[in-house]
Amino acid sequence: MRAVAKSDLTGRARLREAALELFAERGFEATSTRAVAAAAGLSPALVTRHFGSKQGLRAAVDAYVLDRISEQLRDLTPDENLMASLGEVSARVFGADPILRGYLRQVLLEDSEASAALFGRLLAGARAELERLAAVYGEQGPDEEWAPFQMLCLILGPLLLERVMQPNLDQPVFAPEVLARRSAANQRLLLRGYYGQLEAGDGG
Structure with a gap:
């Protein structure tokens, strides 16, 4: 998968990328949505707007990870x-x-x-x-x-x-x-x- 600069990502994608990195470092339970938003440089309210909840954010990260794996295997x-x-x-x-x-x-x-x-x-x-x-x-x-x-x-x-x-x-x-x-x-x-x-x- 081609790397994309974070500055070029949409707000939703920036939150997902930040969550992936923080969940990888700290785990899901130890990571707050406020920390994810801060790492993405966005308002915490956008987590709810884009994902509904912290669980929704996690589901989006899981789907993204699985898609990255599938994309590599698909070819x-x-x-x-x-x-x-x-x-x-x-x-x-x-x-x-x-x-x-x-x-x-x-x-x-x-x-x-x-x-x-x-x-x-x-x-x-x-x-x-x-x-x-x-x-x-x-x-x-x-x-x-x-x-x-x-x-x-x-x-x-x-x-x-x-x-x-x-x-x-x-x-x-x-x-x-x-x-x-x-x-x-x-x-x-x-x-x-x-x-x-x-x-x-x-x-x-």
Whole structure:
């Protein structure tokens, strides 16, 4: 998605961008609509005018985040390199943007209906991507119920566990070279599994 200068955004978009950044930094509960309006350089009354409530503002941010993710995935070409392309896009979307990463971490670690709903929409997206992968790599796929959860665990795990993973790594968890290596490892795991070769042998 092309970056747009905040000065060029509409008032509604400026409030949404400010909310995204503050929710990512502080969390939803700890962020007031007044703080969002101040960060956007606008009147607090405009939050109510554009979004109805703080919950409405949150819903708009969620929709925006999901649209950014979908936009990146939408342009993937269903060919023999789909797995690699999907891995690259997932690494970029869920790892390279610190604000998006922080927002997802804050939301998904909440115990709320909104966080469960956002995860459910991410899960639906994972199911759709697995259907695309199955069309390219063959009909015999993984467990249909659990495969989307497994895919999301691979992608979102480092995002949620960054603080405890970092002391065990020599480089930043989301450094470009670390993202690329982790993405390649995830692709190998999704395509072959840890011990997929045993299925064809007599150790199976």
